[in-house]
Amino acid sequence: MSDNSPMKGIRTPxxxxxxxxxxxxxxxxxxxxxxxxxxxxxxxxxxVIVIVMMLLGRNQAGAGQILGTPVVALLVLxxxxxxxxxxxxxxxxxxxxxxxxxxxxxISVLANNFFxxxxxxxxxxxxxxxxxxx
Amino acid sequence: xxxxxxxxxxxxxxxxxxxxxxxxxxxHRATGIALYFGTILLAxxxxxxxxxxxxxxxxxxFIGSWFGxxxxxxxxxxxxxxxxxxxxxxxxxxxxxxxxxxxxxxxWAALIGGIxxxxxxxxxAYAFGGGR
Numbered sequence: 332m333s334d335n336s337p338m339k340g341i342r343t344p345x346x347x348x349x350x351x352x353x354x355x356x357x358x359x360x361x362x363x364x365x366x367x368x369x370x371x372x373x374x375x376x377x378x379v380i381v382i383v384m385m386l387l388g389r390n391q392a393g394a395g396q397i398l399g400t401p402v403v404a405l406l407v408l409x410x411x412x413x414x415x416x417x418x419x420x421x422x423x424x425x426x427x428x429x430x431x432x433x434x435x436x437x438i439s440v441l442a443n444n445f446f447x448x449x450x451x452x453x454x455x456x457x458x459x460x461x462x463x464x465x
Numbered sequence: 466x467x468x469x470x471x472x473x474x475x476x477x478x479x480x481x482x483x484x485x486x487x488x489x490x491x492x493h494r495a496t497g498i499a500l501y502f503g504t505i506l507l508a509x510x511x512x513x514x515x516x517x518x519x520x521x522x523x524x525x526x527f528i529g530s531w532f533g534x535x536x537x538x539x540x541x542x543x544x545x546x547x548x549x550x551x552x553x554x555x556x557x558x559x560x561x562x563x564x565x566x567x568x569x570x571x572x573w574a575a576l577i578g579g580i581x582x583x584x585x586x587x588x589x590a591y592a593f594g595g596g597r
Binding site: 380390 | 494501511
């Protein structure tokens with residue numbers, strides 16, 4: 332469709348662009364949550380590194396016991412949840428920057444959501460299972 | 466309506482001189498994408514621990530192989546670089562560090578700091594983590 336088709340010609344340029352900017356979407360909230368989750372992970376990174384160090388070289392039973400400890404489980408859960416939101420938002424920005432075909436963009440955004448939810452839920456499930464003493 | 470005028474488009478990346486901050490902006494994004502897919506490794510690890518000795522054995526033999534360690538080393542660097550580079554973005558978000566020497570300094574700090582932290586983590590891991 333060209334800009335000078337008769338139907339569009341009668342509209343003012345302002346009318347054509349209204350609602351297409353940041354105000355028409357959740358972009359500001361996305362920007363904000365990208366940073367909230369980043370601060371969260373910044374706080375959690377040292378405990379998480381310590382936890383990973385504690386687990387190195389252990390067998391399954393030993394690793395499971397440490398990961399099932401309430402404080403460790405909670406720290407890992409917080410990190411996994413924050414990273415899930417952070418990576419979903421980050422990949423959304425990448426998709427919107429590089430994929431311009433609407434259909435492909437929709438598929439990519441869906442795939443991004445499914446991947447982020449599935450991967451993080453797998454981690455959350457594993458931690459909950461280990462910490463519930465089964 | 467008048468005919469459509471072919472106005473000049475805004476110049477893209479190739480027009481500009483290559484700068485450090487520009488290159489590191491791309492690296493920040495690239496490490497973010499790498500970490501995105503790297504979460505599969507984290508989920509696999511946690512699921513393996515939750516599943517039992519058999520599944521954990523498969524994971525351990527993968528991550529203990531030279532290829533597994535290479536991926537893990539790359540993952541460590543991507544995480545540390547993205548972290549420090551992210552702190553740099555926070556400084557900019559708060560409105561500081563935009564001067565020529567400041568922004569270059571911040572970028573070098575993130576670049577060198579990321580490498581230093583990665584090596585440090587691996588030294589500590591081998592020293593006490595029973596890194597095998």
